Amino acid sequence: MTATDDKGMVTVFFELNGQPRRIKVPDRAHGASGSAIRRKAEAGNAAHVGAPMPGVISTVFIVHGQAIKMETALHAEKDGTIAEVLVRAGDQIDAKDLLVHL
Template identity: 45%
Template sequence: MKVFFELNGQPRSIRVPNRKVKAETVARPKADPSNPAHIGAPMPGVVASVAVTQGQAVKQGDMLLTIEAMKMETGIHADRDGTVKKLHVTPGAQLDAKDLMIEIE
């Protein structure tokens, strides 16, 4: 909502946010650091690409996905052998630090 008023003889306008409107941000689950099956985001950023699919077998060192932050891409690799149990992100998704990205079983 915009409010128009006059201050010291000068017309002014300001934008006043409606506090009754709820934010439409998606609350992502956080990775449990004590659970070795959880792979969390190391930093805030955007998912640039996802290299695996749900149910895919991965070996230690395989590329899982890439995160873009501050115009730099960071590759996230599997830290152990396993199967991708669940993907929690898609390309273009906004992440906060420690958001759960992938579960490996």
């Protein structure tokens, strides 16, 4: 495993079925900035919009106080006004991380 890079990622070297492999993953062991622990969306809370899967936020088009309009397959449970945006472009997220609070 390499040292943590400036995006909070480490490169892990391993062998799978006799083949050497290399992947980049978030460095959760050392609390790097790219792997910050985030609040989770509450199940059943229509004001919470959570991440459906792990990934990296590419772009955020909304701001506090703006009416919500989704550009991807993420759907809010109700119409509303943005109370809080909890991610920025480039953030590493995990499934069920809270992205937006309505």
